[in-house]
Amino acid sequence: MSHGKQFTLFSHKGGPNGWKIAFLLEELGLTYETIFLDFQKGEQKGPEHTKYNPNGRIPTLVDHKNGDFAIWESNAILTYLAETYDKEEKVSFSTGLEKYEQLQWLFFQASGQGPYFGQGFWFKMYHAEKIPSAIERYQNEAKRVIGVLDGVLSKSEWLVGNKYTIADLSFITWHYAAVNSLLDNYDCSKEAPHVDAWYKKMLARPAIAKVFAARAEISKA
Template sequence: MIELYTWGTPNGRKISIMLEALRLPYRVHPVNILEEEQFEPKFLALSPNNKIPAITDDEGPDGEPISLFESGAILIYLAEKCGEFIPNDPKERLECLQWLMWQMGGFGPFLGQAHHFNRFVKDPVPYAQERYYDEAQRLWGVLDRQLADKKFVIGSDLTIADFAIYPWSMRYEWQHIDPDKYPHVKAWMERMGHIEFVQRGMQVP
């Protein structure tokens, strides 16, 4: 059984989408980051960076229990454990991993900053809002060009890159982004949104 420690954020939903896609049994343990539960010792033992998500798996490598934090690492682990949603071909695998890292390093952290300055600061910071809005537009443009001739992020098949990027795209209003300006991303979002396991994963917790 996999234990999922998560909250209703894009990073958390990457993993619930993946678990639903893999049809793996799992239990959800909500970690209320608004109440700072991520700083409790029990959770810090699993995620020393005090960030969700984290998992434990009592059937890890060699049949031994394992705990993991960092959403990208968890996605790779689950994909390799089940042999799904990560290409076997070496070149396609690298293509998948580079877009996963693109999300981890850009289409996540920078959009998260846009969320913060657009929604959560008490006093507006125009410079920060403009900086992260500009970067959000740039990142959406990168993704739009990538999807111009593809059904999914790296081609015709779903991968963990799609699972990582999609929950962040669905917070477009927080980023002050108009998806109509990025038609290839919008079409991909609609395709993703019609997949039943994606719908289920987006509702966790």
């Protein structure tokens, strides 16, 4: 593995969670190399990856300037990067009650948005048997999660402490997937206008736009 850049990120071209880490690395101006694992070949379960991540899932991040420290689970990675490399708290909180509010939203993203949206995609696009009740359940749960966010964002510009943080960033990719593929006949600008405005504000950030542009190029390859 080349150590020319500080981090190696194990990711997947289509999977939402790996791109979340790229967002933060770009926001913090950190250098990284991404290795996109081929799930069709089972590379995520191969020894070159599982020696860093025994769960054999993505993302996994290796910090070469910190003794090749390896960490997995996307929101744990976001927390590690923020606490280690965002000392000026540009996009995070490291003290006070805001630190725990930030953690709260990271847990909600990991326990609510990610699993519900992921199961929605599975039953809509990949499950061998079409089960309309399962598709409906997870689409409704996706809408419920978006509704929770919309209620909070109707009273505040950002999720924590009136500034953009990793809490906000953590929701971008799964929301993108939901409004573009998972939810049928769903207009977020009408159904959840505060979420829609928040999401579009994040897409306009240079770091986020840069990663989405790279993702689009990679998807063409």
